[in-house]
Amino acid sequence: MKKLILMSFFFGLFIFSCSKDDPENENDIHVNIKSTISYASEPMANGEFTFTLTNTVSTATTINYTISGTATNGTDYQTITNSISIPANTLSKSINIIVIDDTTTEGDETVIITLDATDNNVLIGSSDVATVTISELPEEFLLSPDDAYLYMVNPNATPETIALFYNLKLISKTKFAVGQQAAFSSFYNDNGGESDIMKTTGSDPGLLGLDFMFITDDNNNGATSNWYYQQEQNIKSDAIEAYNKGMINTFSWHMREPYDGDYFYASEMTQFQRDNALVSILPEGANHEYYKQKLQKVAEVAHSMVGSDGNLVPFIFRPFHEFDGDWFWWGKAYCSPQEFKALWQFTVTYLRDTLQVNNILFAFSPDSSFFSAAEYLSRYPGDAYVDILGMDNYADFNNQGQAALDSANEKLQIITALAKDRVKIAALTESAYIVTPSINNPISGFYANHMYNALSDNNVEIGYMMFWTNTSNTYCTPPPGQPSTSDFLEFVNKPRSVLQNELPNMYTLPQ
Structure with missing residues (x-):
């Protein structure tokens, strides 16, 4: 029973x-x-x-x-x-x-x-x-394809965006898409070409992580010779390529502080900037018009990404992530819960209602410092403003032993329960154990045992998980020939792990 x-x-x-x-x-x-x-x-x-x-x-x-x-x-x-x-x-x-x-x-x-x-x-x-x-209820609530839009931030979303929401919710029952940040543009040992996951597995990741950071930079003047504008074009091209391949796109936003537009890490800012940056972009704040201009750039990009099928490319937008820490200027040390919620709610309503962006799902993702639903929800802006209940988590996977892995699983149980309750999607929005050969060496069984079990045990249901980026001297997903390559291959071949080649059609509702 x-x-x-x-x-x-x-x-x-x-x-x-x-x-x-x-x-x-x-x-x-x-x-x-x-x-x-x-x-x-x-x-x-x-x-x-x-x-x-x-x-x-x-x-x-x-x-x-x-x-x-x-x-x-x-x-x-x-x-x-x-x-x-x-x-x-x-x-x-x-x-x-x-x-x-x-x-x-x-x-x-x-x-x-x-x-x-x-x-x-x-x-x-x-x-x-x-x-x-x-x-005692006869069965668990099952979301109908025809009703999916009712549980979304934007009920007027494009058909492809509604389908993405529904299909992510559906696959989370039995599988999760495996993704990587900057998979098409950043590679271990600068070995370009195909994504490192493709080199290792024969398939691209199921999800591509991107960022609005360079796109909204003050130095992006729209000139074809401008480096930031060139990055904008590259990022849009990568997102369109991923969509055409049937992959999922997710954008984070390491937004520069609004006074000088230089930094997003609080440690690099002045005390005045740390104390005032977030409040200043709220309505009536000194930098509110500046913030609206940045959102207008986000909307411009959203409206300009069109796939080979002629449809707008849906994407997951994950602004102000890891807000429960103090390393970003939007962290909890620099604003009250009410101020953070107000910023989130304005961001959603301005993009959705004023700028008419209809191809976004909104992801809420604190870091891993919560241990109860109450803590997770302490800065939650409300169901009307969130599609995806996420979590970034590096600490529990940083070779801290079984207790930390159990803690990661318990936190994923919390967001799974909340996502079921609210008819949202749970996700591990960012994570990794970052390997720097000869300095930070691989952990035996990290992918197929540590990571996979944390994402699967105790009926955890997440729609996707995303590894952080590979760089010239570090990797989060091993390319061929590394000590942990076989471990990663075992991970992606587990029953719940899904890469691009095994994803269902994410942009069409089932009939």
């Missing part, structure tokens, strides 16, 4: 207010509770309650609560205790509701948590009750 967990929110009364209409005192610290994942299927994903403080406390905060509902603690779901401790200087902590599967038909059952008491002078907030409903 399959049990699915459906989440719903119940909000408490303003118990510490003078009247029910009074807001909470902004100077007090409150704790609130909510359920984070609206549904999850056992045993692959768990229900989740999240306890959140309105501000951090310098010591650990203990929260006591009552567990009620029609489901039995320890019988219908794994035992949970009646208290939780939020660590010092931390805003939130989550607990999982893990369903215990049985053969008895019991109908819907509930798990209700009601906040009772706290320490550290923390008050009970207005959201003091949350409920998880454990339901």
Whole structure:
């Protein structure tokens, strides 16, 4: 019997207010509770309650609560205790509701948590009750080709873009496309020509990674002699070639900071630039018009990429990636969650509604610093603005042992569950173990065991994964003749791995 967990929110009364209409005192610290994942299927994903403080406390905060509902603690779901401790200087902590599967038909059952008491002078907030409903459903939701557009950021997307969304969702059930950044333009030992993956396997990757960085650079003046304009033409040509081959295109955007247009790494910027870059491109910001000009360039490129079939080339757009780190100027150290969400939402609506770009899927991709759905969603702009729930992850694959590989798999389980819940696509949007021969040597079994198992175990479902680029002295996918070449060949021949030669028609909806 399959049990699915459906989440719903119940909000408490303003118990510490003078009247029910009074807001909470902004100077007090409150704790609130909510359920984070609206549904999850056992045993692959768990229900989740999240306890959140309105501000951090310098010591650990203990929260006591009552567990009620029609489901039995320890019988219908794994035992949970009646208290939780939020660590010092931390805003939130989550607990999982893990369903215990049985053969008895019991109908819907509930798990209700009601906040009772706290320490550290923390008050009970207005959201003091949350409920998880454990339901028995006959089968998992299946997306219909005719309904795919309803779950997309742009319901007016081109037919090929809608088909790409649907087919990525479909193949994620059993397979994932294997891609590489700059596969057509950057090679190990500068050995040009065919992609390094083609040299090794006989097939191009299933997905090609590209970047808007040079295209939107301030130095791109549109002259045929201009190096940046030449890169723009090369990148567009590569994207069109990939589309004509039936591959998938994804564009990241290492956008230069908006003051001098020189850097994207925060470490190379002035303190003023770091503190103000993102806020300055928001509506009403000093550099907002500058940012709109950059988006207009993105739209110009999107409108100009036409395949041999006469159709616009669909692509995945992954702006402001790894935003939970501090190495890019759009990282969490330099903006609030609300500011990041506002920037994302403006970017989507301006491209979609004002500039009428209808051949984009939008990918949201933090780095790997999250450990719960609540953390993953802390800067999430909303389902109306995201098609793909991604993750970049290098740290867990950097020869850190089995515990790190298990952690990578657990994070992919989280985004798998969220993608199922929201009818989105999960993906490992960027990853690699970067080999520099004689300095950073290959890991035995990295591809066929470490990487593949993390991407496949515990019912993980991702539409694609992308290796980072090969360069003159490093590789992320081994060309022929390297110690790890046979390992990579085993990886791409595993049941779930798909290169270009095995991709279905990604740009036509099944009849």
